[in-house]
Amino acid sequence: MDCKETLKNLWMLLDGEIQDKDQHEILDHLAHCWHCTDVKDSEERLKSLIKQKLEYKKAVPSELINAISQIVYGK
Numbered sequence: 001m002d003c004k005e006t007l008k009n010l011w012m013l014l015d016g017e018i019q020d021k022d023q024h025e026i027l028d029h030l031a032h033c034w035h036c037t038d039v040k041d042s043e044e045r046l047k048s049l050i051k052q053k054l055e056y057k058k059a060v061p062s063e064l065i066n067a068i069s070q071i072v073y074g075k
């Protein structure tokens with residue numbers, strides 16, 4: 001698996017929506033590719049940050065939540 005493929009599957013991996021076989025290939029790639037590991041780490045940080053922020057949901061306007069979700073999840 002190359003960098004392009006790995007990064008394409010990264011979100012699915014972080015969301016736990018990936019097949020065992022693919023997961024193995026991605027982790028294998030991450031083990032020797034600092035670039036993808038770097039991207040994965042920052043995505044993970046971003047995800048936990050968003051999760052933290054969402055816990056304060058009531059204090060945050062829903063338009064902002066939607067805007068962030070759109071940027072992060074592309075939905």
Ligand SMILES: [Zn+2]
Nearest residue numbers: 003033035036
């Ligand atoms: Zn890579």
